[in-house]
Amino acid sequence: MSADLSTDAEITWCPGCGNFGILNAFKKVVKKLEDKGVDRDKLVISGGIGCHGKIIDYVGLSGLYSIHGRSMATVQGIKLGNPNLKVLAFAGDGDAFGEGIAHMIFAAKRNADITVVVHDNGTYALTTGQFSPTSNKGFKGPSLPQGNIEEPLNPLGLLLEAGASFVARGYSGKIDHLSDIIVQAVLHEGFSVVDVLQPCVVFNNTYKLYNEITEIISKPAENFEEAVMLVKEFRDRMPIGVFYKVNKPVFHREFYGDWNPVVDKVSRNERLKLIEDFV
Amino acid sequence: MSADLSTDAEITWCPGCGNFGILNAFKKVVKKLEDKGVDRDKLVISGGIGCHGKIIDYVGLSGLYSIHGRSMATVQGIKLGNPNLKVLAFAGDGDAFGEGIAHMIFAAKRNADITVVVHDNGTYALTTGQFSPTSNKGFKGPSLPQGNIEEPLNPLGLLLEAGASFVARGYSGKIDHLSDIIVQAVLHEGFSVVDVLQPCVVFNNTYKLYNEITEIISKPAENFEEAVMLVKEFRDRMPIGVFYKVNKPVFHREFYGDWNPVVDKVSRNERLKLIEDFV
C-alpha cells in the first residue's frame, strides 16, 4: 500500500468534478482513522458502477470493485466473513437509491456494521446524465428530454425510517468537514450512511447552489423526530453534518457475538467428528 | 365472469386463515365499486407468490398471477398500457416489503395510479414460516430457529417517506371496514397501499392480539407528520383505517395526459410516413 494512498490508475473524472473532493476527503479519512488506531489494512472498500465507482481504482486500499447497486451487499458479505475488518461502500445515487435501494433499506434495518458513502449528484452520470432517484422534478436528461416528472426521493428520511443508526450529509466542496463526518461514520458501530452532495459539472452542476445553501450543523439532532425534520430540509437551506446517531444492537454481533467465521473456524477434525455423529 | 366472483379453483388456505377475510372483503369491494360505476371488467388484478397470491385463482376477475415480489411492477405496466383500467396488486409482506420493496418505493415516489393490498402476516408462510421483513424480533422460524434478530420494518412509514399519496391499514378480521378502505384506495387516483393485518394461524397466529389492539380511526390524519406518527403505533394500540390521503400529480397523466397507448395508437400509415421522413 502506497503511503499516500494513491495507485497507478489514471484519474478520468472531468476536471472540476465533485468526486475529487470526495477522493481527497477520503484520503484524509484514512489518515485520521490511523491516528485513531484503525489500521489501513483493516479497512476494506467496495464501490458500485458509475463515475463514483472509479474511486476504487484511485484509492490504494484493498477492496472489491463491485457491480451497479450492489456494493452495499458486497461489504455486508465481507463484514460477515471477517468482522475484524472495517468496511466502507462507495455508491452513486443511482446505485444506492435506485438499483440498490433494497440493500440500503435492509442494511439499515438490520443495522449491519457498514458505512455507505453516497456520491449524490442527482443523475446517472456515467451513462450520460439520465434522471436518477434524487434528480429534481424537471431535470432534463436524454431519457426524458421533456424533464423529469417525478419528485426526488428523500433517501435519508427513508433510511431513518428503515432504522439507520447513523445518518449524515456532507458536501464534496467542504472537504475537511466531509472527512470528519466519514471518520465518525466508520467509527460508528452499526449502519452509517453519508449522503454526499456531489456536483457533476457536466450534467448537474450544483456548485453554486450548494455553496449558497449548505450549512454545517454543529451537532446531531436530539431525537429521531428532529432528525427526520432535519433531513427534509433540502431546498432553501441544506444542512450538512451528522444528523442522527444512536446505539443499537449490531447485526453480526446479534448473530454470533464476538465469534469470527474465518478466524475462529471449527477445525476439520472436529467437523468430521460432528458429521460422523450425524450419520 | 361469474356473478358471485368465484372461480372453479379449490381454496387451499388453512381453515381459519386470515386470507379468507381478505377474500370476502375484496368480493364486497368489487360490488361496492360497481355501485360507484366502476365496472368489474375494468378492474384488473395481479398477485405475487405466497399464500396471499392464491387469491388470484379465487377471484373471478381478469388479471395476471405474477411472480414473487413483482405484482406491483406488473400492474404498473398494465396501467401504463391501458390507463382506462383500474389495477390492484395483492402482495404478501415478503413479497411487497422484501423481494419487491424497490417497486413499492418507486411506485409511491412516482405516484403510479395503482392499489397494493398487502396480506401482512409477518412471515413467509407458503415457504413454511421463515421470518419476513415485518416479523417481530424474536420470531422463531425454521431459517432462524433461535429467533429473528432484526427489528420489523415500518413499511407504511417507509412508503409515506417515499411519497405515497394514500396509506391505510386494515384487518382481515374486520371485513366491512377493510372493504371500505380498499374501495377508497381503488377510487383514489394515485398510489394507494393497504397494509392488511392478516393472521396466519399456522406460523403467526395474531387473532387474539389484533382483536385486542386494533382500533378503527375515524378519519385520516390532518397532515403528513400526524400520519407518520399514526403508522408508527403498532405495539399497544394498532390503529386501522385510512391514515393519509392527498392529491398529487399522477404518473401516467404527467407522462401523457389523457392519451391512451392502446386506444389512441398512432396508425400504421402515419407511422410509416414518419419513418420515411426520418430516413
Add this chain to the structure above:
Amino acid sequence: MKKDVFTYIIGGKAGQGTKKAGIVAANFFTDLKREVFQMNHYPSLIRGGHNFSVVSTSTSKIFSHYMKADLVVVLDQRSYNLHKNHVAKNGIMVFNSDKAKGKGISIPISSEAKKYKNSDLIEGVAGIAVLAVMVGVFKKKLDEIIKKEYGRNVKDNIKFAHTIYDAANEKIVNKIILKKGDKKFANLSGSEAIGLGAAATGLDLYFGYPMTPSTPVLHFFAGNGKKLGIVVVQPENEIAVANMAIGASFTGARSMVGTSGGGFCLMQEAFSLAGMVEAPVLFYIGQRPGPSTGVPTYTEQGELLFSLNPGQGEFPRIVASPGSIEEAFYLTAELLNLVWRFQTPAILLSEKHLGESSMSATINPSKTKWAVPVMHKGGQYKRYLDTKDGVSPLLFPPSKMLIKWNSYEHDELGLTTEEPELIAKMHDKRLRKQESLVNYLKKMHTINRFGKGEPWIFTFGSTTMSVLEALDYGDINMTVVQPIYLKPFPIWELEGYKENNAIVVEQNSTGQLTSLLREKAGIEIKASILKYDGCPFDPIDLASRIKEVVKVEC
C-alpha cells in the same frame, strides 16, 4: 425381479402428519437393518390438499420408492381415490371410514382421533399403528417407537395407537414378516447430504432466501450450523444472497448459496461477477417444474441447459449433478473444493426428487478434501497474476499488500483497463484456467457407469436412481452411464461410446441431456424416455418403458 421389497404409502391432507409417518416408518425399517427410500409428495399449501409419503424398503440396495404398495393407509377420500390403484397384488388398502368410502379395510380413524386434542395432527399415528400390525410388531415395540418419534402428547398418542392397532389387527389377515438386513445405515435426505458435504469441506457461510425445493438446505444449516461453525444468513432477496456470498469469499470465507431456478435468475449477474473477480462461490440449484413459478413442490430436470451458461460474458463455469444421495455428499464437497482450487463459480444442480427424498446411505466424511486455495507466497502481490495455469494466488485481508478484486476488465493488480491488448490477455488468462480445469477433471471421476450390457442408458441427476431401480426391478441388463459433470462436459470419457445404440432417460420435455450428448459428445441417441408431469419415475413403469423402447428402437 427384485425380491424382498416392501412398500408403504400413507396419504392424507397436509398437516395430518403423513410425512412424519413416512419418516417413522423409514426409521423403523432402518432399525431392522433394512435399506429404505422415502419420497414425499406434497402440493404447494400448508394445510389440506393431498400429501403422501411412500417408503420402500429392501434388504439390499434400493434407489427408489415404488408406486405399488403392500400397505396403503389413506386418511381421506381424495387420498383413497388417488391411491386405490397403488395397491400391489396381495397388498392391503386401509382407509379412514370417517372420511372415505371404498374397498379394503375400513377403520374409523377420525372418530377415534377426535377423542384427543390436536385431533388432526394425531391421525398420522394411525398409519404407524396399522403398519405395526401389518408387519407383526407388538404393541410394546409400537409404544417405544411412538415415545421416540412423537415428542408431544405421548400418552394420547399411545392410547390412540392402541385403539387403531386393535381395530386393524382384527381385520388384517395377510401379515408380512420383514426379513432383517445386515447393516444399519444412516437415513439421509438429499438436502442433509448436501449440507454435510459442504460442512466437511470447510464451509463457513451459507446464504439463502427461501425457495422450494432448496429451502431444506437452508433449514439444515439453520438447525445444525452453529456447532459446525457455519453461519446461515437469510437476506432481503437473492441478489443480496449472491453478492454477500461473493463479499464473504473476499475474506477467505468458504461460502455457498442455495435457491431454485427463479431465484437463480436473480443471481446471474453476481454469477458473472464471480467469474470476473474470480470469486470462489458454490451455487446450489434445486430444480422444480418450470417455467416461472411452475409447480413449486414437484420435481423436474428442465434447467440443465439453463444452468450451463448463466451470467454474461465468458469465464469458466462448472456444473455438476449428483446421481444419488451419497453422491450428493461427495459432490458438494468436491465442488466447494473445486471453486477454491480454480476461483470460479460452480453450480450444484439437483432436483426436488433428490433434495426432499431420503434413503439409506453410507458416508465417509474423511474421504472429502478441505477446500484450500493456492495462496500468495510473498513478494509484491498481484491479484490477477498471469500464471501458466491461469490460477492466480490468493491473499486475504487484513494485509499490507493491496488486494483488489475488480468487476471491470483489469490488469494483474486489479486496476481497471481499457487497453485492447490487456483485455485480450485477461481473456486468455481465464481461458487457460478453463483448460486447467478440464485437465484437472480428466484425472477425476466425472462419469458413473453401472452394470453391463447393451444398449446403454444415459441419464443424470436423481433420475439415475430411478433408472437403477428400474433395471433391478425389471431384471434388465444394460449399462447405465451418468455424467456427473455437465460442464465442462466429460467428452473425454465418452469417446468410446460413439458407435453404439443408446437411449436416454430424463425428466423434462425437450430432452436436454439428449441434446447435450448428441451435440457435445456426438453420441447417436436412439430414443429418449421423458417424463414431465412433475412426479418422479416409478421403477415398475420405467422398467416397462425401457423394455418397450429397446424393443422398438434399438
Add this chain to the structure above:
Amino acid sequence: MKKDVFTYIIGGKAGQGTKKAGIVAANFFTDLKREVFQMNHYPSLIRGGHNFSVVSTSTSKIFSHYMKADLVVVLDQRSYNLHKNHVAKNGIMVFNSDKAKGKGISIPISSEAKKYKNSDLIEGVAGIAVLAVMVGVFKKKLDEIIKKEYGRNVKDNIKFAHTIYDAANEKIVNKIILKKGDKKFANLSGSEAIGLGAAATGLDLYFGYPMTPSTPVLHFFAGNGKKLGIVVVQPENEIAVANMAIGASFTGARSMVGTSGGGFCLMQEAFSLAGMVEAPVLFYIGQRPGPSTGVPTYTEQGELLFSLNPGQGEFPRIVASPGSIEEAFYLTAELLNLVWRFQTPAILLSEKHLGESSMSATINPSKTKWAVPVMHKGGQYKRYLDTKDGVSPLLFPPSKMLIKWNSYEHDELGLTTEEPELIAKMHDKRLRKQESLVNYLKKMHTINRFGKGEPWIFTFGSTTMSVLEALDYGDINMTVVQPIYLKPFPIWELEGYKENNAIVVEQNSTGQLTSLLREKAGIEIKASILKYDGCPFDPIDLASRIKEVVKVEC
C-alpha cells in the same frame, strides 16, 4: 482491392467533439451521394481519455470503417500516439501542435481555440476544417456545413474554422477530390434502425434502464417516441423494466425492453414468466465485453450462448442477431411480429459495434408487418386453449370474459394446477408452439448468404459487416453464411454444408458460433478467427487473417 475508399479519423479527448466531427464528416460524404460507415470508439468516461471517430466512405457499398486513414486529425498527444500507425500510405496526419509533438502537419489548434469560449468543445470543428481543406471544399461550403451542424456559437465556430482552414491549406499538399456517388442514402445508426423497426411494427411502449450500449435505443425513443405514439419509461431497475413490459403486454400493448448482458441477467426471471404466461415481449440485448462490468463501451459477441437458454424451465425462446444496420431495422420488426404471432419472448441480440456505428442504409418501412396476434373469436374464452399449433387466441381487457395469465402451471382457463396429467399436457402445448415456430421460420429468410466460392465463412451479427468488407477489400471469393436466427437454429438451411471446409469469424474468445455450428448443425469447422480485445475487426487485418487461415487450414 476495393477502390475509392476514403477514410477519416478524428481523435481527441471525450468532450472535445470528435464523435460530432465524425457525424459531420459522414453527413458531408452523404451529401456527395457517397456511402459511409462510421465507428465511434470511446472509453467509459465523460471528459478526457481518448475518443475517436473513424469514417470510411466509398461510392459503392461499404460495410466497415478502416483503420488506415487518408486523413487523421488528432487533438492531443495520446491520440497522436494511438493513431500514428493508422495513417495510410499517402495519407496525412494533422496534429494539434499545442498538445502534441510528432511527424506530420502541425497546427496550433488549442491556442486558436482558446480565443473563444467553450474552447475545448470547439476543437472538434478544427477536424472538419482540416477535412474541408483535404477534400477541396471551399470556405463557403464549410460555413454552410457549420451552420447546419453546429447549432450554438455559429459565428465563433466559423471564425475559428477559417483560421484552421487557412493554416491547413498552406500545409496540405496531397489534396483529394472525392468522386460523387449516385444515390443519397440515409445515414443510420444501428440503434436508430432498431427503434424505427419496432416503431414500424406497432411498438407502443419501450421500457429501459440505462446501460451501455443499449442506451441509444432508449434515447432514440425518448427523443422520437412522442410523435410516433410510443411511450418510453425508465423505471427503478431492470427487474421493473421487464415486469412492467409484461404487464403492458397483458393489455395488448406492443412492448419492448432494452439492456446489456448484466441488465439482462436481472430480467431472466421475467423472461421465464413471459414464457409461462405466454407474454409477447421483445428483449433487446446490446453486447459489450464481459464478464461482469467488463469493458462497457467496447464491443464483443461473448453472450451468444448466454442468450440461448435464459430463464428457468422449458418454453419456446427466439434469438436473432442482425448482420447489418439495414437488417437491424427489418429484423427488429420481424421479431416484434413473431413474439405476437407466437406469444413467447424473443431476444434481439446485437453488439456495441452495430448499435453505436452508423452507415448508409436504404429502408423500406412498408416491407414490415404490423404485429397482429391471433384473437379470440367468440364463445367462452380460455386463455390457454389447447390448440393444434399450441397458440391460444388472445383477448384484452376490458372484457366480460375472464382473462387469466398465470405464472404457475395452469389449466386452459389459467387457473393453477398441480395435476400431473395437466402439467404434462401444458408442457406439450408449449412444445407444439415451439414446433409451429420452427415450421414458420422454415418458410422465412433465416440465413444470409453472400458471394460465391470456397471455403465458406460463417459469421453472425455485426461481424458480418467486417467480413463482407474484408472480402471486398482483399478480393477474396468465399461464400459468407450468416445465420440470422440463432434459436431456433436454422439447421434446415445448413444441411447441405456438412461435407465442406468452413471457417468461422466471430468476436469472442471461446468460439461460440463455432460450437453452435458444430453441435447443432454438425458442420466441421476448420478454423475460427477470433477477436476479443473489445475493438471491432479492421477489414485489412481481417482480410489477411482470412487468407492466412485458408492457406494453412483449408
